[in-house]
Amino acid sequence: MSSTPNTYEYDRADAPADALRLHLNEHTGGCSPAVTTAIAAVTRETIAKYPDYTRVTQAVADHLAVPSSRVLLTNGLDEGIFAVAMAQLRQAGVGSRESGVAEGRQPAADSPTEAVILEPAFGMYADAVEAVGGTVVRVMPGPDLALDRAAIAAAVTxxxxxxxxxxxxxxxxxxxxMEEIAWLASLLPAGAVLLLDEAYVEFGGESVIPHLDTYPNVVIGRxxxxxxxxxxxxxxxxxxREDVIGRLRRMLPxxxxxxxxxxxxxxALADQAYMDGYxxxxxxxxxxxxxxxxxxxLTYVRSDANFVLVRAGDRRQALLEGLEARHIYIRDRDRQPGCQGCVRVTTGIVAHTRACIEAMEEILCAKA
Ligand SMILES: Cc1ncc(COP(=O)(O)O)c(C=O)c1O
Structure with a gap:
């Protein structure tokens, strides 16, 4: 398996074309057919122009039931994570100066540069923080991956x-x-934001978007x-909120x-039936x-997402190798905090999951 399994999520995006990719939490059924039809209908004239985002931003805003002024579309949520890191952790005060004028604005010595990351976390957070010159403060999970409130409170400064x-x-x-989210938001100093990443919320759990007015320092990622x-x-x-979106917008092209x-x-948004089916x-x-x-x-963590973290223990290596030999890719999460002995399996189209379970059964039940 990869030599850097715990940083960035996207290694092994190069899995063979015929492989069953259950390691990146992708949609295993392909997008709605309406999407490829719409792409094919894009005209030469449209391609020749810079895009106008008014209509699609409104469609997303309607879908999320917020005003469009509260929505910033990004090139993947990855770009949104970068925008938050840049807006919040760059040395404040770095700006432009006129040629020949010696004094530019100097970085404020006390500007916030630390980002608290609750482990086990998506690897992009740390990568983005480090890329903008910020400092990562990792907080380890409590037993059973619960929030360690004392450790989190101590990490926030x-x-x-x-x-x-x-x-x-x-x-x-x-x-x-919701109580945990409210508590996290209340811990932060003035000016800091909570990036609440709801990448998987369509599959379970509750979105904070309807409560945005209660939490002015929360940015929701979708x-x-x-x-x-x-x-x-x-x-x-x-x-x-609009003021926060305004600041984030300035970070992006x-x-x-x-x-x-x-x-x-x-x-895709117009074909909700397809999404419901998935x-x-x-x-x-x-x-x-x-x-x-x-x-x-085997024990596992009950999941609100489109994947399951399975505690495979000493059967982990056999599973990873046996599945890879059968061209089925799952994700080794052994080295992430709180995930010792774990693998993560994407659970998408039922036929794919059945194929994976059958292969796991063969591996786990094979005589030594
Ligand atoms: C928690 C989380 N956030 C964000 C992303 C990135 O989303 P996108 O593909 O839109 O950049 C992922 C992708 O795996 C993820 O797992």
């Missing part, structure tokens, strides 16, 4: 510019409660990669999404995998 956490979490699949199957298109969104993405996203497949896939794990005596 006046130097904290952002706190990154996903709900449902990756790799855990566990959602935070992606259309997972439930809508647009990972290859690269499209996500940040949702926050003005035309970050191309015209094909715009057409794809409009078509969500039902994911729910059934998780049920089948839980049932199989119970049979094999």
């Amino acid at each position: 006046p130097r904290t510019g952002a706190l990154f956490v996903a709900s449902p979490g990756n790799p855990s699949g566990v959602s935070l409660t 992606t259309f990669a997972k439930a809508y199957g647009l990972a290859g298109m690269r499209v996500g969104a940040l949702v926050a 003005p035309y970050s999404l191309n015209v094909f993405v715009v057409a794809a996203l409009e078509a 969500r039902a497949e994911v729910a059934e896939s998780k049920r089948l995998l839980y049932e199989a794990c119970d049979r094999w005596g």
